[in-house]
Amino acid sequence: MHSIEDVRHQPRAQRMIQRALAADRLAGALLFAGPDGVGRELLAHRLAMILLCDARVERCGDGIDGLANWGGPVADACGECENCRACVNRAHPDLHVVDRELVKQHPDPEIRKRRGSVFSVEVVRAFVIDVAGTKPVMGRAKVFVLRDIHLMNDAAQNALLKTLEEPPARTYLVLITSAPGSLLPTIRSRCQIVSFDPLPAEFVAERLAAMNPSMTEDQARLCADYAGGSMGLAQRYIDDELLQHDAAMAELLGSLPTGDITATAKRMIASAKKLGERVQLDDEDATDTEAQRRGLTSLLGLLAMRIRRSMRASVDGGDGHLAASGLRSSMTGSLRLTPRAAGDAVRALASAEWQLQRNVNVQLCIESLLIGLGRLIAAS
């Protein structure tokens, strides 16, 4: 059997879907909103299986942990019928997973040559709108899972509106995004919104440790904590070698206020360039300047997290489980800031990020940030 319960730690989203299925009033257009890597795609896949299954199973939902006191009936996919087997093999002709990368399979060779950094209107037309107008191949329904729809430009979003407003019979569209606020309001208003929560940090740490055998338990916890409950973000931190960059930022903070500011700024910019190279692997359209800016933004984020940690440590008088795992000194370094200075430091980081977005001289901007941080540390 394949169940919505296969998704972990999302009782709100699961209850909403089960309630809609039980009342037979599931909207044709759903917006799954929440951080990357918290189970949105798995839930979309399980829902698609339930909608396409020939022998849907219904059982009483009493006492099911994952559904937190849901007392109504729970629908599952049988997992054995022809439809279910095709879904499991990711080969069901009525389950369409659509993302920007599909531009490479567009029927028009001229469009195929384009880069896939934007979710374009051509992809929406060819792989959603045109297909939605046809009958299901295997009979029961048709399900579209649209990934990362915040990468759609306005033209693509506008093209989708009519299909969202009046999906053809037995057609369901599940739109997935980590940035619902950046969508056109007209998209949001046409969808039933299903919100996903960040995962518990302990759960993310366990999964990370299992997926990355070379990682220590402490490193997994650190990444999980930084990722704020997003498995996707945590894994990206690992792929971007952010742990090493984080250690470099700890060293940098430790060298303030006495170190050579120009040399420290240069080292930080060199780290940002390295991170920028990773950005360009994911986004071919990013220029060197843009990639370096995004790298710097990540480093500023790491510095801000470190300062917040030191704040938390001073408020708690010890970081609870972090102190117990012996991580405290490595996570907060020897950084000692009064709460007020820590607040000022976080604001200085935000201001530097704002200036970087406005194409100021990068070296000068980082130097002045480091001088400011140095003063705050010296005064604390």
Ligand SMILES: [Zn+2]
């Ligand atoms: Zn089935």
